[in-house]
Amino acid sequence: MKQVAIIGVGHTKFGTLSDKGLINLLSDASLEAISNSNTSDKDFDSVYVGAMSPSAFNNLSGIASALVDRIGLLPAAADHIKNGPASGGSAIKAGFQAIASGMDDLVLVVGGEKMTHITTPGYVTSNIATLTHPQAERQHGVSLPSLAGLLTRAYLEKYDAKLEWISDIAIKNHKNGALNPIAHFQRTIESFMESAIQKGKGNWNDVHEFLKDDKTNPVIADPLRLFHVCPISDGAAALVMCNAEIAKEYCDTPILITGIGQATDTHIVFEREELTMLEALRICSDKAYKMAHKTPKDVDVAELHDAFEILEAVQSEDIGFFAKGEGAKAAHEGLTKIGGKIPINPSGGLKARGHPLGATGVAQVVELVWQLRGEAGKRQVEGARTGITCNFGGFGNNIISIIVERY
Amino acid sequence: MKQVAIIGVGHTKFGTLSDKGLINLLSDASLEAISNSNTSDKDFDSVYVGAMSPSAFNNLSGIASALVDRIGLLPAAADHIKNGPASGGSAIKAGFQAIASGMDDLVLVVGGEKMTHITTPGYVTSNIATLTHPQAERQHGVSLPSLAGLLTRAYLEKYDAKLEWISDIAIKNHKNGALNPIAHFQRTIESFMESAIQKGKGNWNDVHEFLKDDKTNPVIADPLRLFHVCPISDGAAALVMCNAEIAKEYCDTPILITGIGQATDTHIVFEREELTMLEALRICSDKAYKMAHKTPKDVDVAELHDAFEILEAVQSEDIGFFAKGEGAKAAHEGLTKIGGKIPINPSGGLKARGHPLGATGVAQVVELVWQLRGEAGKRQVEGARTGITCNFGGFGNNIISIIVERY
Numbered sequence: 001m002k003q004v005a006i007i008g009v010g011h012t013k014f015g016t017l018s019d020k021g022l023i024n025l026l027s028d029a030s031l032e033a034i035s036n037s038n039t040s041d042k043d044f045d046s047v048y049v050g051a052m053s054p055s056a057f058n059n060l061s062g063i064a065s066a067l068v069d070r071i072g073l074l075p076a077a078a079d080h081i082k083n084g085p086a087s088g089g090s091a092i093k094a095g096f097q098a099i100a101s102g103m104d105d106l107v108l109v110v111g112g113e114k115m116t117h118i119t120t121p122g123y124v125t126s127n128i129a130t131l132t133h134p135q136a137e138r139q140h141g142v143s144l145p146s147l148a149g150l151l152t153r154a155y156l157e158k159y160d161a162k163l164e165w166i167s168d169i170a171i172k173n174h175k176n177g178a179l180n181p182i183a184h185f186q187r188t189i190e191s192f193m194e195s196a197i198q199k200g201k202g203n204w205n206d207v208h209e210f211l212k213d214d215k216t217n218p219v220i221a222d223p224l225r226l227f228h229v230c231p232i233s234d235g236a237a238a239l240v241m242c243n244a245e246i247a248k249e250y251c252d253t254p255i256l257i258t259g260i261g262q263a264t265d266t267h268i269v270f271e272r273e274e275l276t277m278l279e280a281l282r283i284c285s286d287k288a289y290k291m292a293h294k295t296p297k298d299v300d301v302a303e304l305h306d307a308f309e310i311l312e313a314v315q316s317e318d319i320g321f322f323a324k325g326e327g328a329k330a331a332h333e334g335l336t337k338i339g340g341k342i343p344i345n346p347s348g349g350l351k352a353r354g355h356p357l358g359a360t361g362v363a364q365v366v367e368l369v370w371q372l373r374g375e376a377g378k379r380q381v382e383g384a385r386t387g388i389t390c391n392f393g394g395f396g397n398n399i400i401s402i403i404v405e406r407y
Numbered sequence: 408m409k410q411v412a413i414i415g416v417g418h419t420k421f422g423t424l425s426d427k428g429l430i431n432l433l434s435d436a437s438l439e440a441i442s443n444s445n446t447s448d449k450d451f452d453s454v455y456v457g458a459m460s461p462s463a464f465n466n467l468s469g470i471a472s473a474l475v476d477r478i479g480l481l482p483a484a485a486d487h488i489k490n491g492p493a494s495g496g497s498a499i500k501a502g503f504q505a506i507a508s509g510m511d512d513l514v515l516v517v518g519g520e521k522m523t524h525i526t527t528p529g530y531v532t533s534n535i536a537t538l539t540h541p542q543a544e545r546q547h548g549v550s551l552p553s554l555a556g557l558l559t560r561a562y563l564e565k566y567d568a569k570l571e572w573i574s575d576i577a578i579k580n581h582k583n584g585a586l587n588p589i590a591h592f593q594r595t596i597e598s599f600m601e602s603a604i605q606k607g608k609g610n611w612n613d614v615h616e617f618l619k620d621d622k623t624n625p626v627i628a629d630p631l632r633l634f635h636v637c638p639i640s641d642g643a644a645a646l647v648m649c650n651a652e653i654a655k656e657y658c659d660t661p662i663l664i665t666g667i668g669q670a671t672d673t674h675i676v677f678e679r680e681e682l683t684m685l686e687a688l689r690i691c692s693d694k695a696y697k698m699a700h701k702t703p704k705d706v707d708v709a710e711l712h713d714a715f716e717i718l719e720a721v722q723s724e725d726i727g728f729f730a731k732g733e734g735a736k737a738a739h740e741g742l743t744k745i746g747g748k749i750p751i752n753p754s755g756g757l758k759a760r761g762h763p764l765g766a767t768g769v770a771q772v773v774e775l776v777w778q779l780r781g782e783a784g785k786r787q788v789e790g791a792r793t794g795i796t797c798n799f800g801g802f803g804n805n806i807i808s809i810i811v812e813r814y
Contacts, residue, residue, distance in 0.1 A: 073671075
């Protein structure tokens with residue numbers, strides 16, 4: 001198998017990007033990654049685009065074909081990879097295999113989504129709910145937030161954990177996001193609280209009290225409240241990847257992709273043996289560790305899929321950092337902050353960087369590339385040489401884990 | 408690069424399949440391919456699903472994750488590959504690269520679409536029209552049939568060809584489809600004519616006269632009429648692929664995939680230098696031939712993408728069988744029928760086998776596997792050992808060509 005290197009990255013700001021369409025966002029991230037990799041004058045072999053629902057959100061099909069023309073990469077092969085909110089991770093895997101097989105030498109991978117323009121109430125969340133099982137879940141009103149609420153209840157009860165610890169994850173991620181110039185929310189939750197106080201909306205002794213207020217932090221899916229769930233965001237992120245043999249021609253600090261694992265679990269969440277365990281993550285991260293000849297102890301920094309803050313806690317266990325039931329507590333104790341034992345989501349995660357569905361899996365790897373190159377600015381994890389991701393499709397029924405390394 | 412073999416195939420009937428949903432169709436084809444490959448007790452590494460618009464047609468996301476659970480292949484990796492009507496070809500390419508890279512040994516590829524249940528007038532064709540360029544084409548009313556009509560006019564004029572020759576392609580494909588038990592239309596056009604005569608709808612001296620009648624064969628996109636365009640169909644087709652080193656453990660007659668090429672062209676058709684030439688097909692088939700160490704003369708049988716019958720003529724030229732402008736005439740002269748110089752679409756093609764968008768690219772390869780195994784029954788191309796496909800995304804802006812060989 002050929003070794004695969006990342007030689008360039010691109011990342012639009014995430015947020016409400018009213019003046020851009022989906023193809024614009026994909027183009028912007030792609031051109032930045034191409035420029036960053038010094039490949040502007042090269043012929044690309046293929047382009048892989050990760051996006052969840054451009055048909056429903058943007059009335060577009062054939063987005064990979066459209067993009068490759070827009071950014072001047074004809075006649076490169078182009079495909080659109082769909083795996084719900086893990087579409088970005090799946091697109092990276094597709095690009096990886098194109099190079100690893102020896103068929104392609106130079107590949108662009110880009111993920112993106114454009115949703116904030118949709119004004120029909122419930123349209124976006126209803127579309128995302130099509131990931132659930134039509135008969136066993138969706139027709140009964142089950143949505144991804146409701147499953148996350150159930151998971152939170154089960155976790156708190158089973159492990160005698162506290163909702164405040166889940167809040168601590170959101171607090172940390174907003175703190176990290178405040179240091180990230182491309183994040184959707186570049187603000188701490190403390191600063192939201194201060195604004196609310198200044199606007200006379202209330203007075204709170206501390207941020208945890210603020211987070212328990214039904215007005216400033218309403219319940220979304222009991223017990224999860226607004227600040228426990230990620231926003232709806234627009235944005236795109238891109239990677240230029242190549243056969244590692246030629247990587248140094250383009251880039252002084254290529255980052256190797258040394259492990260990729262992907263695994264599925266039951267579509268119907270109820271059919272799983274244990275609600276609080278992500279079996280697919282256990283399997284796929286194990287595959288990635290084995291492929292990279294690493295263990296969880298070798299990891300310096302991780303980007304996990306905190307679409308709901310409970311997920312970061314559970315994922316931090318099933319990816320091997322903490323024992324079952326210890327993830328939320330570890331976050332509460334500061335072990336996952338920048339400078340902690342294992343920094344998680346220095347980018348701000350989905351909570352603060354934002355979650356333009358198809359962009360997220362690629363954005364996670366872009367953040368790790370910045371961290372491993374030492375280019376992460378104020379949120380730099382010192383000396384990071386190995387990173388891992390968890391990109392989460394459906395409600396944990398299709399998960400991808402990617403390991404990247406500086407060499 | 409690891410060699411990749413096809414060890415099993417599955418294919419639902421194509422047509423109006425009112426009693427099945429999309430996931431059912433994908434399951435049926437998949438389980439048949441698994442049974443055909445004697446892998447029912449094996450662990451699959453990954454599943455690739457090709458489908459164009461399950462979101463718009465079936466209100467489903469995450470179809471690969473849903474399928475892998477339905478057919479008992481958990482925890483195999485699962486991704487959905489989208490490339491318009493070439494989604495099936497792209498899914499095969501993804502599966503090929505997974506094995507060729509050495510990451511996977513046993514892979515299921517399935518393509519399918521379920522459309523005939525949609526009763527809103529124009530919904531399906533409007534959705535397919537989202538493949539065109541939004542500003543330069545779609546907003547002016549351009550659709551894929553209208554582009555095919557323009558291409559036909561340009562071709563007839565430039566090469567002094569006759570519309571009757573394009574009709575001859577449809578006549579041949581219906582003749583082949585009549586021999587194919589899974590085809591949407593298992594009838595010759597002659598039999599349609601005879602039925603119309605019996606019903607007192609008219610009287611015609613021959614099939615070409617019948618095809619010029621505005622009542623029995625109305626204009627769809629001038630000069631193309633109903634019998635020059637493929638139907639809207641439901642259906643699915645599947646392949647089990649494996650590392651060729653282990654193929655003989657499962658199957659006496661594995662078929663090798665020896666060449667795959669994919670290339671893109673301008674999104675806006677008007678921007679192409681020559682409307683009657685499919686530059687992307689020239690590039691991608693050339694790649695496939697080089698990879699397989701073959702030339703067009705080595706090909707015994709081909710499955711081309713005749714969504715509109717003009718396309719078979721043009722593709723038969725740009726894939727290297729005939730000189731430019733000679734494709735329609737060659738069909739007229741019988742060179743492309745079973746037993747001719749180079750049999751094209753012995754399956755009946757998209758015209759008669761039908762065109763469930765995402766299924767087509769996989770169905771093309773299934774037909775070639777049957778031909779190369781000598782299992783094609785009455786439509787068998789004698790002694791066929793090498794076959795090629797053209798799977799056509801958008802209006803020629805993303806084309807895949809696959810070469811398969813018996814060894």
